[in-house]
Amino acid sequence: MKKYSYKKSNELFERAVEVIPNGIYGHFSPAPLVPVSAYPFYIESAEGSHFTDVDGNEFIDYMCGYGPMVAGYKNKTIDKAVFEQYQKVDTVTGAPEVMVDLAEEMVKTISIADWAFFAKNGNDVTSYALMAAREHTQRKKIIRLKGGYHGVHPWTQSPDHPGIIFDDAKNIILGKWNDIDDLKRIIKEHKNEIAGLISTPYHHPIFFDNEMPHEGYWQEVEKICRKEGIVLIIDEVRTGFRIDERGANETFGFKPDLICFSKAMANGYPISALVGTNEIKSSVSKVFYTGSFWFSAVPMVASLETIKYLKANKGVEKMHDYGKKMEKGLVDLANKYGYDLKVSGHPAMPFYRITDDPTTKLHQQWCAECTLRGAYFTSHHNWFVSTAHSEKDLKLTLEIADDAFNALKKNN
Numbered sequence: 444m445k446k447y448s449y450k451k452s453n454e455l456f457e458r459a460v461e462v463i464p465n466g467i468y469g470h471f472s473p474a475p476l477v478p479v480s481a482y483p484f485y486i487e488s489a490e491g492s493h494f495t496d497v498d499g500n501e502f503i504d505y506m507c508g509y510g511p512m513v514a515g516y517k518n519k520t521i522d523k524a525v526f527e528q529y530q531k532v533d534t535v536t537g538a539p540e541v542m543v544d545l546a547e548e549m550v551k552t553i554s555i556a557d558w559a560f561f562a563k564n565g566n567d568v569t570s571y572a573l574m575a576a577r578e579h580t581q582r583k584k585i586i587r588l589k590g591g592y593h594g595v596h597p598w599t600q601s602p603d604h605p606g607i608i609f610d611d612a613k614n615i616i617l618g619k620w621n622d623i624d625d626l627k628r629i630i631k632e633h634k635n636e637i638a639g640l641i642s643t644p645y646h647h648p649i650f651f652d653n654e655m656p657h658e659g660y661w662q663e664v665e666k667i668c669r670k671e672g673i674v675l676i677i678d679e680v681r682t683g684f685r686i687d688e689r690g691a692n693e694t695f696g697f698k699p700d701l702i703c704f705s706k707a708m709a710n711g712y713p714i715s716a717l718v719g720t721n722e723i724k725s726s727v728s729k730v731f732y733t734g735s736f737w738f739s740a741v742p743m744v745a746s747l748e749t750i751k752y753l754k755a756n757k758g759v760e761k762m763h764d765y766g767k768k769m770e771k772g773l774v775d776l777a778n779k780y781g782y783d784l785k786v787s788g789h790p791a792m793p794f795y796r797i798t799d800d801p802t803t804k805l806h807q808q809w810c811a812e813c814t815l816r817g818a819y820f821t822s823h824h825n826w827f828v829s830t831a832h833s834e835k836d837l838k839l840t841l842e843i844a845d846d847a848f849n850a851l852k853k854n855n
């Protein structure tokens with residue numbers, strides 16, 4: 444198979460570092476893409492489950508924009524409604540009509556939701572959830588779990604990160620995933636001080652295997668939070684609308700007070716949402732929170748259409764099935780070449796790791812060889828599947844992976 448090269452991407456990056464700090468920053472930074480020479484940096488176009496970079500290389504996209512794309516780039520159904528709204532109005536001096544429709548759709552779809560509040564980024568709503576929990580309980584402290592990611596606002600970062608001061612995390616307590624004893628210990632040490640517990644519905648850290656909740660874990664957490672008056676906040680910014688459109692808590696059998704959504708809720712258009720129960724609604728109403736672009740209508744239409752599209756097309760089941768088939772295909776191929784490919788997390792956003800080399804060098808090489816042949820795989824982050832991934836994509840992905848394993852074997 445012919446391998447890709449990235450002349451124009453690299454030229455653009457050289458220009459970028461002169462005028463943009465780090466050239467490309469944040470989660471799109473090339474830093475974790477090892478070896479970096481295997482990855483394109485700049486994208487020209489995208490359609491369905493594929494994107495094409497500025498050098499004309501086409502990829503099957505297994506990162507889906509790191510989550511937002513869920514129903515295919517340029518999805519005709521969603522984009523038809525988006526363009527119609529765009530012709531009418533987007534950001535204007537007042538709230539758009541569709542805001543009410545979207546809130547009603549979310550209340551209808553998400554089992555715990557009695558109301559919905561809209562913002563732009565995931566971190567907007569994880570931070571708002573904290574403020575709401577503090578107002579509701581009149582307490583200061585928040586438990587978050589080690590390895591969990593909730594954005595970049597100072598409270599979410601480690602106090603030793605550049606630009607962060609220890610006071611930013613003064614009222615944040617770090618707990619451990621899947622560890623009820625640890626939770627009980629924290630609560631005992633901070634009796635009547637904890638406002639909220641924020642966690643993803645399952646543990647999906649980067650660089651490490653992902654972990655599902657132990658049997659009974661969430662039921663016990665819910666019971667403890669109710670007893671102690673702690674607001675239970677679930678961060679579904681990454682899992683939302685991929686695991687269960689009613690909320691991943693339905694899959695795991697528990698009821699949080701607040702859920703944060705963003706990424707996949709609008710198929711790539713910028714919007715986030717906090718949903719919650721009536722018990723906490725009046726506290727939420729008291730907390731002032733807004734943004735210049737939070738009332739723009741186009742992303743709201745995109746979200747309304749995305750949610751309807753996923754429900755009408757059994758999107759969650761489709762992504763689950765694709766993820767399962769891909770898992771079987773890739774694991775079988777790994778075995779053929781004598782490698783152990785471990786898969787963790789949910790099939791719609793799996794984390795893969797070749798376990799034969801604890802330094803992850805082998806795994807990095809294999810992901811790079813796949814990317815160089817057109818299946819965009821990262822080695823440090825969970826991948827994402829969309830409803831646009833097809834049988835044809837799967838067949839080509841497995842051919843690419845086969846060739847990449849072959850190259851790996853020859854080079855090691």
Ligand SMILES: Cc1ncc(COP(=O)(O)O)c(C=O)c1O
Nearest residue numbers: 564565566592593594678680681
């Ligand atoms: C679980 C989780 N929470 C919160 C965020 C922050 O979202 P945003 O980057 O849109 O602020 C992310 C982003 O990746 C995430 O994965």
